Amino acid sequence: MNCFKHLPRRCQWLATLFLAGLALLAAVGQVEAADPCAPPNLLPAAVCGMDTFTGARPLQIPTGWSPFILYGSPEYLQDEHTFFGGFNLTIASTSPFKAGIFTQVQVTPGAGYRASIGWGAPNVPDLFGRQLGIDPTGGTDPNAPTVIWGPMHWGEGRILNYPPPDVNIDVRARAVTPTITIFFLADHPQSAAYDLILIDAISLFPDESAPAVELPPTATPTPTAEVKVAEAPAPLPPTEAPTVPPTAIPTATPTETPTETPTETPTAIPTATPTAIPTATPTAIPTETPTATWTALPSATAEPLISLTKDQASRAVRLLEPRLLVLLSGTGLSGAVLLGVSWGWLRRRR
Numbered sequence: 001m002n003c004f005k006h007l008p009r010r011c012q013w014l015a016t017l018f019l020a021g022l023a024l025l026a027a028v029g030q031v032e033a034a035d036p037c038a039p040p041n042l043l044p045a046a047v048c049g050m051d052t053f054t055g056a057r058p059l060q061i062p063t064g065w066s067p068f069i070l071y072g073s074p075e076y077l078q079d080e081h082t083f084f085g086g087f088n089l090t091i092a093s094t095s096p097f098k099a100g101i102f103t104q105v106q107v108t109p110g111a112g113y114r115a116s117i118g119w120g121a122p123n124v125p126d127l128f129g130r131q132l133g134i135d136p137t138g139g140t141d142p143n144a145p146t147v148i149w150g151p152m153h154w155g156e157g158r159i160l161n162y163p164p165p166d167v168n169i170d171v172r173a174r175a176v177t178p179t180i181t182i183f184f185l186a187d188h189p190q191s192a193a194y195d196l197i198l199i200d201a202i203s204l205f206p207d208e209s210a211p212a213v214e215l216p217p218t219a220t221p222t223p224t225a226e227v228k229v230a231e232a233p234a235p236l237p238p239t240e241a242p243t244v245p246p247t248a249i250p251t252a253t254p255t256e257t258p259t260e261t262p263t264e265t266p267t268a269i270p271t272a273t274p275t276a277i278p279t280a281t282p283t284a285i286p287t288e289t290p291t292a293t294w295t296a297l298p299s300a301t302a303e304p305l306i307s308l309t310k311d312q313a314s315r316a317v318r319l320l321e322p323r324l325l326v327l328l329s330g331t332g333l334s335g336a337v338l339l340g341v342s343w344g345w346l347r348r349r350r
Helices: 002-006 009-034 045-049 310-349
Strands: 066-071 075-079 088-093 097-106 112-122 129-135 171-174 179-188 195-206
Touching: 045 195, 088 097, 097 195, 112 129, 112 179, 129 171, 179 195
Parallel strands: none
Antiparallel strands: 066 097, 075 088, 088 195, 097 179, 112 171, 112 195, 129 179
16 A cells, blocks of 8 residues: 555545455455355356255266266266365266266246356266267257257366366256256266266356257147048939739759769779898908017126127137237337347346
């Protein structure tokens, strides 16, 4: 406020009022963010806030809402993990699923509306798609062509659609009938383990910026041609039958009925059944199976296993005699030379 001292007094008052207005707007924004189920929200606070539930696990549903499951087998349960305090709905599963909830609201036909969600936080953001839808005709089938779906969001984001918004998946539509239906869809095509999404504070606001609704064309029944039934002609007046004088009826002369000559029934002549001529079964001529022969090893004795006859021994001696003489001669000569060299060396040394 010291910076205002250099301004004229009138400007100081204007600046003060400006700051007070900003503070008031911020306070209003905080109140709206803290309680998205407050007016101008059109849903009852109990339905928007999801603080009361019916049923038991695995199908605990917030009051005023109904579940729908497109595939999978998720569990609906009452939980207490929400940004806004109190209870919330949790949809959880260990396998992929595509499911959600819906509620019907009484509205003014032709007026515009906007559906919004305050809390839609999954534990694995990349594995969850989140989407809002409105059926302006009040139908309860999420697959119906009359449902108008908002953007699908994947990834990070808690979906707090209040200043400043985290993620915005709002959807707008104009009512066609006195009832519209709000859908929330969670798409979980891939599972990591026990995956879940926390849901709370789904609301509906008047919004005249909603575009006009273009409903899909319905099949027009083909008119069928009218079939005219022709009137039956009026019956003719009865006429009197002429009287015919009776005539004598001739008596029929009986005729003899020819007697049928019985015909003989031919009897079947039995045919001789041919007798099978037995054929001689050839007898296999046994062949002698050669018996394996084996030679017993000699028993261990002190005598050598190889023995020579006298002729074989004398022949061997004759063959060895010349070689033996040469060997002996060479050995003797070598010994004599060695002895002579040794004697000469010793003598010389002396």
